[in-house]
Amino acid sequence: MGSKIRPSLGAAALAAVAVLGLTGCGSSAVGADSTTSGDPQTLVFASIPSENSQSLQQQYKLVAEVIEKSTGHPVQFQNATDYAAVIEGQRAGKVHIAGYGPFSYVTAKDSGVQMVPVAAPIKQAGAEPGYLSYGITKAGSNIKSLADFRGKTICFVDPSSTSGYLYPSAGLKEAGVDPEKDITPVFAGGHDASVLAVKSGQCDAGFAYDTIVDKTLIEKNQIKPGEISVLWKSETIAASPVAISGKLSPELQAKLTAAFRDMLNKPALVRAGLCADEQGCQLPESAYGYAVVQDSLYDGVRKVCRITKAKVCQS
Structure with missing residues (x-):
C-alpha cells in the first residue's frame, strides 16, 4: 500500500457526499432549488483544483461568468477532495457540471453515470485537446x-x-x-x-x-x-473533459455546450469585454479555450486499462 497525503478514495468520497448534501438521487434530489422546467436554479460545478493552493473559484472565474450569462443560472463551485466524490456527486444528481480527468470520466461514464462530455481545454486555436x-x-x-x-x-x-x-x-x-x-x-x-x-x-x-x-x-x-x-x-492523453448532467433539460444542455464551444476562448472573451486582452484571460489549465469532445475521444484511456489490467480500472 502506498502512503497517502489525502484520505482514501472511498472515505474522501463519502466525506464529500456529506458536505455537498448528496443524499438524494435524480432530479428529485434538487428539490426546492429547481425551476418549473425541472432544471436546478443554481448549477453546481464540482472538480478538483489542479493546484492545491488554488480554488475552483479562481480557476473557473471566467467560465462561471460565461455560464451565468449564457444560461441565466448562477454557478456554485464545490472543491471536491478526489475524483470519486465528483463521480458520486454527479451520479446523485447534485453535481450538474463536472471537471473530470480522462480516467475519472471513463470510470463515471462506464459505471452508468448519466452525463454528457461537452468540452476539453486546448492550448491554441485549432489544436487537438490533449496533453502528456x-x-x-x-x-x-x-x-x-x-x-x-x-x-x-x-x-x-x-x-x-x-x-x-x-x-x-x-x-x-x-x-x-x-x-x-x-x-x-x-x-x-x-x-x-x-x-x-x-x-x-x-x-x-x-x-x-x-x-x-x-x-x-x-x-x-x-x-x-x-x-x-x-x-x-x-x-498523448485526451484532455480532461467537462461533463454536464444528462438529467438537465435538452435546452439547458444545449446552452451549456454552446457556451463552451462559442464563448469560452480568449478572442471571444475579449470581444465580450470579459478580458482586456488575451494575455489577461485566465482559463483553467492555462488554456486558449475549449474544444467540443465526444465520448470516443477517451477510448485510448479504456485501451490502457485493458492493457495494464490495473486494479484502479476494476474499481
Missing part, C-alpha cells in the same frame, strides 16, 4: 529511466488520475517495473504537490502532467527552470 504525463526527478539524480524507479519512493497524484497514475503505471509496466510491488508509492493529492515532493526529496521521482512542470510552477517561482528533469513522456 511526465516522469520526473530532481536535476542531478542518478535515476535516468523508468527502469531505475525500482525500489524507490515514487510520487503519484491520485489513484484515479489519468496522467498522475494510470498512464504512469502503464509506462512503468512497459519498463519492467510493477507499480504495486516494485516501488513505494506516495499519493500526493495534486500535480503540483507531486512535483514539489520530488523537488524537496520526499519522493525520489514522480509523475505530473506537462504544463504544471513546463510552465505553471516556474511562473509561480515554485521551481526554477532546469530544477526538475523530465526522463519520460507518455503518449
